[in-house]
Amino acid sequence: MMDPRIENLNVSAEQSIITPVKLKELYPLSEKHIDTVYKGQETIKNIVNGSDKRILAIVGPCSIHDIKSAKEYAQKLKVLADDLKDDIFIVMRVYFEKPRTTVGWKGLVNDPYMDNSCEIEDGLKQARELLVYIAALGLPAAGEALDIVTPQYIQDLFSWTAIGARTTESQSHRNMSSGLSSVVGFKNGTDGNVDIAVNAMQAVAAPHNFVSIDPKGKVAVIRTLGNPNTHIILRGGKKPNFEASYIEAVENKLSDLQIVPRIMVDCSHANSSKKAKKQEIVLASLADQIAKGNKSIMGFMIESNINFGQQSIPTDLSKLKYGVSVTDECLDFESTERILREFCDRIRS
């Protein structure tokens, strides 16, 4: 028996939700969906292991808050991805879960109606519906695995996964990552600490055992095989860390541990002081480094939306501006297309 004097003192409710298997029955996958995810996963593994010489480009909104604009963005990105496919492999950033420095909106899965009602079951449904739509376009998706249970609901539709700067050192996230099917990228810490990402890569390559839920929603011990397909993501810290001297220092650190250096650079976050337009400077530097012979930079990330900028979430949601980020500032689609084309021209030359 639960004694109310010692248990659940700070819990207001416990609400059962749909099981992973039931959610998947509501949004079943066709061969086309599976093909998109599988080819995406395999191509990314090949880029990370160096057998595919193209550069991986994770491009899309800081967060998804509006399914309609996310679908429009995906359509535009697919056209661009096909056009630039000889030089870069574009994967759409489809981020449903936002880590917060203190408090704030935690993303579409947590609070789909952006009103603190936190209807997580509806959030999972909306997320899955969007992922199925994007996979049907033939565009692979990239996400951040922040919650450690929700992957049972939606992870099968991601071709690449990030562990964020605030969770790279977390044992629970490392356990989970050791069982993921996709490549996992680990961000350096918010203070710029790169060692935690390197430690994560080593931890995640090993098998782990931990408690989670199974597809039927039952509590289960998950036993993993270990995930050898990982890489580091430099996202800046107290200072940016995309310039050649930082890249070289990370290359040396990885080589000392007998890890082949494969590095992704996040052009956003602390590499651009969260100023979306500065992403262009970071991407141009990467293009220069690659054009000069750098072999370790295997990918980059760009935060981009239909329209430029950022907006606070208004109480009256009808005042939301269409296609504008509600979290970090994003580039508009036209600028995104321009800087991606310039990047391809530069690395080709």
Ligand SMILES: O=C[C@H](O)[C@H](O)COP(=O)(O)O
């Ligand atoms: O990518 C988005 C943000 O940088 C991250 O979620 C932290 O946001 P916050 O510092 O505004 O909470």
Ligand SMILES: C=C(OP(=O)(O)O)C(=O)O
């Ligand atoms: C939160 C993010 O990044 P970081 O973990 O680097 O802050 C993000 O990419 O959305």
